[in-house]
Amino acid sequence: MFEQISQRLNQTLRMLRGVVCVDEASLIVALRDLRLALLEADVNFGVVKDLLAVVRERAQRQEVLDSLTPGQQVVKVVHEEMVKLLGGTQVRLQLKGATPHVIMLVGLQGAGKTTTAAKLGQQLRRSGHSPLLASVDVHRPAAREQLAQMGTNSSIPVFASEGDDPTVLAREAIEKARLAGHDVVVFDTAGRLHLDGAMMNEAADIVEVLKPGNVIYVADSLAGQDAVTSVSVFHERLPLTGTVLTKLDGDARGGVAMSIAAVTGLPILYAGVGERVEDLEVFHPDRIASRILGMGDILTLIEKAQEGVDVEAAAILEKRLRDSTFTLEDFREQIRQMNKFGSMSKLLELLPMARGVDKKALDPAEGDMRSFSAIIDSMSVEERRHPQTIDRSRCRRIAKGSGTRIQDVNRLLKQFNTARKLMKKLGRHRGNPLDMMQNANFGR
Amino acid sequence: MHRITSSQSPDEETLEALEEALILADVGPTVALRLVENLRQVAVGDESPRERLREAMLEILARSSSAVSAPSKNQPHVVLLVGVNGSGKTTSVAKLAARYVAQGHSVILGAADTFRAAAVEQLEVWGERLNVQVISHTAGGDPAAVVYDTCAAGRSRGVDIVLIDTAGRLHTKDNLMAELSKIHKTAGKVIEGAPNEVWLVLDATTGQNGLRQAEDFLRYVGVTGLVLAKLDGSAKGGVVLSIAETLDLPIRFVGTGEEIDSLAPFDAEAYVNGLMGQD
Numbered sequence: 001m002f003e004q005i006s007q008r009l010n011q012t013l014r015m016l017r018g019v020v021c022v023d024e025a026s027l028i029v030a031l032r033d034l035r036l037a038l039l040e041a042d043v044n045f046g047v048v049k050d051l052l053a054v055v056r057e058r059a060q061r062q063e064v065l066d067s068l069t070p071g072q073q074v075v076k077v078v079h080e081e082m083v084k085l086l087g088g089t090q091v092r093l094q095l096k097g098a099t100p101h102v103i104m105l106v107g108l109q110g111a112g113k114t115t116t117a118a119k120l121g122q123q124l125r126r127s128g129h130s131p132l133l134a135s136v137d138v139h140r141p142a143a144r145e146q147l148a149q150m151g152t153n154s155s156i157p158v159f160a161s162e163g164d165d166p167t168v169l170a171r172e173a174i175e176k177a178r179l180a181g182h183d184v185v186v187f188d189t190a191g192r193l194h195l196d197g198a199m200m201n202e203a204a205d206i207v208e209v210l211k212p213g214n215v216i217y218v219a220d221s222l223a224g225q226d227a228v229t230s231v232s233v234f235h236e237r238l239p240l241t242g243t244v245l246t247k248l249d250g251d252a253r254g255g256v257a258m259s260i261a262a263v264t265g266l267p268i269l270y271a272g273v274g275e276r277v278e279d280l281e282v283f284h285p286d287r288i289a290s291r292i293l294g295m296g297d298i299l300t301l302i303e304k305a306q307e308g309v310d311v312e313a314a315a316i317l318e319k320r321l322r323d324s325t326f327t328l329e330d331f332r333e334q335i336r337q338m339n340k341f342g343s344m345s346k347l348l349e350l351l352p353m354a355r356g357v358d359k360k361a362l363d364p365a366e367g368d369m370r371s372f373s374a375i376i377d378s379m380s381v382e383e384r385r386h387p388q389t390i391d392r393s394r395c396r397r398i399a400k401g402s403g404t405r406i407q408d409v410n411r412l413l414k415q416f417n418t419a420r421k422l423m424k425k426l427g428r429h430r431g432n433p434l435d436m437m438q439n440a441n442f443g444r
Numbered sequence: 445m446h447r448i449t450s451s452q453s454p455d456e457e458t459l460e461a462l463e464e465a466l467i468l469a470d471v472g473p474t475v476a477l478r479l480v481e482n483l484r485q486v487a488v489g490d491e492s493p494r495e496r497l498r499e500a501m502l503e504i505l506a507r508s509s510s511a512v513s514a515p516s517k518n519q520p521h522v523v524l525l526v527g528v529n530g531s532g533k534t535t536s537v538a539k540l541a542a543r544y545v546a547q548g549h550s551v552i553l554g555a556a557d558t559f560r561a562a563a564v565e566q567l568e569v570w571g572e573r574l575n576v577q578v579i580s581h582t583a584g585g586d587p588a589a590v591v592y593d594t595c596a597a598g599r600s601r602g603v604d605i606v607l608i609d610t611a612g613r614l615h616t617k618d619n620l621m622a623e624l625s626k627i628h629k630t631a632g633k634v635i636e637g638a639p640n641e642v643w644l645v646l647d648a649t650t651g652q653n654g655l656r657q658a659e660d661f662l663r664y665v666g667v668t669g670l671v672l673a674k675l676d677g678s679a680k681g682g683v684v685l686s687i688a689e690t691l692d693l694p695i696r697f698v699g700t701g702e703e704i705d706s707l708a709p710f711d712a713e714a715y716v717n718g719l720m721g722q723d
Contacts, residue, residue: 039472040472041652042653045468110530140566141565142566146563146566147561149562193674193676195676195677195678222651222654222657223649223679224679225469226468226678226680227649229678230649247530247614249614249617250528251656252651256651
């Protein structure tokens with residue numbers, strides 16, 4: 001189901017990307033598809049509504065409409081707003097409070113707190129700290145045993161004492177950390193339901209004792225709409241400082257990241273991406289935004305395109321396409337722009353739709369691109385503008401001048417003709433020059 | 445909510461509110477949109493759109509419901525519990541064991557989660573509390589071997605019910621899913637026709653990914669039903685509607701708390717009422 005939706009969204013955005021004038025109708029279609037994709041990705045209903053309102057408002061502003069590529073601007077606005085909601089830039093965990101610094105993990109049952117505690121311990125040790133893991137989960141059977149085993153497996157000291165009062169255990173753990181000279185203590189707490197008053201009080205009591213510099217909410221990336229309800233209550237009752245998103249190694253879109261960030265404003269510090277203790281990554285707001293939309297790195301491509309492509313040159317090119325005056329000079333201009341991306345294969349890697357492309361087929365094409373440039377350089381202005389004037393003897397001269405063979409020149413001309421035909425067709429749809437470049441080279 | 449007369453189609457406001465309620469219950473935008481779209485047609489009789497929606501959902505759930513296979517007198521009835529990490533498998537195994545024991549059945553548990561640290565200990569604590577035997581190997585062992593021994597022990601002791609707890613695994617991990625498939629086959633080598641039931645434990649807070657989970661677990665181990673865990677929160681687990689509809693999988697039990705007796709057979713009527721906020 002999701003593939004279909006994100007495919008359609010891709011189509012819509014792709015269409016919009018090349019559009020020169022964003023009218024109300026195409027904006028409505030795009031926003032509708034966007035809404036569906038976001039909801040299917042489990043972004044909360046209210047969060048989606050607010051986001052779309054902002055996107056709509058910005059899309060209708062003059063600077064977007066007046067820009068050379070308003071369609072692209074709209075897509076960019078969507079992405080920008082999503083990343084903004086997700087906290088913008090990457091935020092690192094800051095150890096705070098008295099030494100030993102206390103990090104307390106809280107969350108619903110089964111979110112992945114215990115595993116995250118062990119992973120955080122590993123991360124902290126790697127960055128030169130001396131962490132102690134401590135479990136104050138007196139509720140789930142063998143929860144303390146689980147943390148103890150995970151600590152043992154990765155040689156991180158663990159405090160896991162008997163006893164049924166978590167606040168007492170918390171004090172003991174801090175004492176142990178002081179004596180043993182640990183500078184950070186990661187506390188694993190029992191999973192609790194936000195509706196469970198007694199359990200929420202227990203968590204507040206533990207906070208009272210520990211005065212933690214960090215209280216981190218551990219959120220399951222598989223979660224749905226209700227994530228905002230639970231995290232809001234946790235946020236109200238406890239001094240949360242950040243969140244960790246778990247189980248991101250699955251195929252969930254992780255829209256919950258946006259929901260949580262939107263309602264709490266808390267930074268997402270890490271992403272859990274596997275069952276091993278090393279599987280904890282720094283969270284990248286821009287990557288998750290693309291993941292939520294299921295668009296590969298199409299947005300990165302747009303950004304790159306905006307940096308790399310000379311907008312004015314693109315506009316002139318587009319005009320020529322429409323007037324069917326596309327020449328070898330334009331063709332060379334395109335090749336020059338392609339080179340700004342690095343290589344053809346790099347550009348293609350960024351495109352979700354190009355996944356099926358045979359990578360081997362790329363290499364000769366890349367070679368062609370280089371020689372094509374040289375061949376065109378060896379032509380006279382007349383020949384570039386009117387390639388039909390290139391006869392056998394001119395062909396020989398061009399090959400000699402560019403250090404290529406006659407076959408190469410012929411291949412260029414053939415490819416150029418195919419490209420021109422394709423572009424004529426695409427020009428009617430006001431396509432994007434980059435898309436056309438691909439079509440020209442790979443017959444896609 | 446307004447009462448709609450037979451001659452009018454429901455007003456937009458009502459429909460939008462219903463759609464929002466469905467989406468917030470994790471029914472998913474596609475199913476929600478379709479259900480609400482069906483209400484758009486002129487109302488039949490005096491029924492409110494809300495009532496018709498309730499009925500439409502009950503119908504989806506009724507289509508997939510079927511009788512649970514009954515324990516036979518001759519050989520143990522084997523139930524395999526599967527699911528992603530943290531969905532509530534071990535707790536559900538314990539609750540199911542308590543339920544079967546209370547019904548007078550003899551029960552044996554297999555601790556086939558040899559991966560997660562202290563998963564065996566967790567099940568053993570429950571076994572002790574319930575006075576039910578738990579078959580386990582050392583951590584890191586072959587889970588299929590645990591299943592083999594559990595089924596063999598169940599057969600030789602003539603118990604009624606064998607419940608097997610497995611390690612949580614994301615449905616996207618092919619190697620772990622293949623391992624589960626092996627576990628499934630192993631049970632059948634010891635007891636003919638086993639496992640009799642394969643229940644996917646789904647966390648009620650799960651969003652649209654729940655459908656993907658069900659699809660993959662169904663493909664690998666032929667899931668026969670769902671256990672909807674953690675329904676005591678504010679999450680409604682509405683993705684089960686998509687699962688019931690597209691995969692024809694019935695919901696067998698719902699878990700509603702941490703107490704050992706907080707597990708009940710699925711009641712579609714109560715569930716739909718809860719989903720629509722009419723507890």
